[in-house]
Amino acid sequence: MLTDGxxxxxPKPDFALSLHDDDTxxxxxxxxxxxxxxxxxxxxxxxxxxxxxxxxxPHNTIDPIVLASRIVLSLQTIVSRENNPVEPIxxxxxxxxxxxxxxIIPDEVRLQLSVRTYTDEVxxxxxxxxxxxxxxxxxxxxxxxxxxVETPERGNPPVYNxxxxxxxxxxxxxxxxxxxxxxxxxxxxxxxxFSEYGLAGVPSALLHxxxxxxxxxxxxxxxxxxxxxxxxxxWAPEREPTLKGAIRAETTALLELFRGR
Numbered sequence: 622m623l624t625d626g627x628x629x630x631x632p633k634p635d636f637a638l639s640l641h642d643d644d645t646x647x648x649x650x651x652x653x654x655x656x657x658x659x660x661x662x663x664x665x666x667x668x669x670x671x672x673x674x675x676x677x678x679p680h681n682t683i684d685p686i687v688l689a690s691r692i693v694l695s696l697q698t699i700v701s702r703e704n705n706p707v708e709p710i711x712x713x714x715x716x717x718x719x720x721x722x723x724x725i726i727p728d729e730v731r732l733q734l735s736v737r738t739y740t741d742e743v744x745x746x747x748x749x750x751x752x753x754x755x756x757x758x759x760x761x762x763x764x765x766x767x768x769x770v771e772t773p774e775r776g777n778p779p780v781y782n783x784x785x786x787x788x789x790x791x792x793x794x795x796x797x798x799x800x801x802x803x804x805x806x807x808x809x810x811x812x813x814x815f816s817e818y819g820l821a822g823v824p825s826a827l828l829h830x831x832x833x834x835x836x837x838x839x840x841x842x843x844x845x846x847x848x849x850x851x852x853x854x855x856w857a858p859e860r861e862p863t864l865k866g867a868i869r870a871e872t873t874a875l876l877e878l879f880r881g882r
Contacts, residue, residue: 623817636786636878637818637825640867644850645806646831647838648859649866651794652806653828655787659780660709660737661744662812667692667732667755668769671762676724686719688762689730692755693717696734699750710747711737711810737810739779748772780816783824790826793877798869828874830867832858 646652669692671685693714704710712734719730734751738744755768794803806829819825833841833848841848849855 623821628821633821634823637815637823638790638871638874638878639813639815639825639827640830640870641813641827642832642851642858642863643806643829644833644848644856645838646804646829646833647835648831648833648862649802649869650831651798651803651828651866651870652831653782653787653791653794653803653826654806654808655782655784656808657739657779658782658808658827659813659816660711660739660808660810661776661779663736663738663744663748663773663776665734665736665748665751665773666769666771667734667751668729668771669732669755669759670729670764670766670768671727672765673726673728676722676726679726682726683763683765684726685728685730685764686726688758688764689717689719689732691758691762692732692768695754695758696751699747699754703750704743704747708743709737709739709810710743711735712747712751713737736776737812744776777812777814778816778820780813780825780827781819782826783819786824786826789877790828790874794870794873797873798866802866826874828870830863830870832863834859 643652667689669685669688671683671688674682696712696714700710700712713736714732714734716733717730718732720727736744736747736751738747751772752770755770759766759768791803791805813827815825815827837848849857
């Protein structure tokens with residue numbers, strides 16, 4: 622929408638508001654967080670190269686599946702041993718593809734990573750570490766050539782909730798919905814391209830609406846097994862109370878902001 626000229630074809634708005642469903646709160650509960658709230662998101666692709674051959678004669682090959690497996694494990698030490706714990710990183714290998722048959726060692730394997738960070742400095746440092754780990758493991762394996770590590774020039778920027786706007790909305794929501802229905806929540810490592818509005822200079826607020834049946838949420842907390850979350854095929858928001866909570870929050874927020882015009 623922004624690339625299509627949203628703010629040139631129409632006046633730039635005073636505020637940008639958004640609501641996102643949430644698996645950590647009871648249905649209808651509204652969550653807020655001031656400042657950095659959602660992380661940057663980047664997809665990194667690593668292609669590792671080996672020398673394929675018969676699965677019964679691995680000594681005649683350089684196995685890229687074993688190499689890729691070692692890279693997956695080594696990548697986690699970037700998070701646990703190279704990064705300052707107060708500057709969070711997530712490195713998830715969500716896709717790994719290589720080979721066609723059980724008895725054939727392939728020539729190459731492709732990995733896709735989801736990398737989450739909050740600052741440009743940590744992002745750049747993480748990319749450099751990923752390249753170093755992939756290259757080092759390939760060298761140790763005797764790979765015929767260096768891995769190809771593809772990193773994006775620009776990923777999703779982090780969501781920054783304008784503190785003054787959040788404070789104003791939180792007060793109005795607590796007044797309209799009750800203190801128990803409006804809670805401060807922690808920052809998350811998930812991402813959201815709603816961040817583009819804030820980057821374009823519009824004071825923005827991304828709020829969350831709880832979407833889980835309260836008894837189901839209580840049982841999950843007791844058992845220690847989380848309920849299915851967004852992006853899970855089993856994610857199913859508690860429809861009526863979630864929608865009603867979101868509509869009440871939206872109406873309350875809009876009335877508050879229009880009142881101040």
